[in-house]
Amino acid sequence: MEDMMEMTPKERSLIKDLEMCDFREIHAIHKARVEARKSMSKEEKQALKEANQKIVDEYGYCLLDHHKERIGNFKIEPPGLFRGRGEHPKQGMLKKRIQPEDVIINCGKDSRTPVPPAGHRWKEVRHDNTVTWLASWTENIQGSIKYIMLNANSKLKGRCPAGQ
Incomplete structure (x- = not known):
């Protein structure tokens, strides 16, 4: 199951009814x-x-202002069939494996940038302290941006924005 492949257009045209599979x-x-x-x-x-x-x-942890903070969702979804909710029109499409070349890293200028797996590189490394995400990528089914964020009970998430 790890070596998933997409059907060719010819194979796709042959399948008319999943009941026959x-x-x-x-x-x-x-x-x-x-x-x-x-x-x-x-x-x-x-x-x-x-x-x-x-x-x-x-x-599962990062340093935020010299404090160890828990990361909420540090694992990226594996490839597989997209389910969606209800009768989603894109149901059954193949979610592709996310590679390091798809991922944008967001960390402090003075911090140690995470090392990508051997033979890979990050899509981009940013130092944007106006956002709370640590990494992001665009998923292939709906084109939405997914994020790696801090845990909900982190110091940053629990703090009220300035002036409120």
Whole structure:
């Protein structure tokens, strides 16, 4: 499932009715993953929890005015099929994988800019202290801008704007 590909126009023209598609193999893979997760030992679950905590410790915080602040949503959605809400007209479209070249980083001029993964570069690095987002990118389905922001209970989010 990690190596998702888009259908060619010819393949797309062949599919007229999803009822005619056989999703049993995909369903079996999904069920097997769910069962494997359910049947993990207590030790395996604890190891997974610790590994996830290491990721949070490394990427889930930033420094804001020399204070460690929690980042609210530091993970970008993986690629997959767009669901939307209700009967969305773009339902079923492929959400593309976001690459570092799609991401704008916003950090202080004097701060250490996060290093992109090896072989990649950021789309742009900004130093805009008039906004509260830390990173942004444009998603491919609706063309909307998505943001990485501080946690709702951060010092910056809890503070009233000046003059109010």
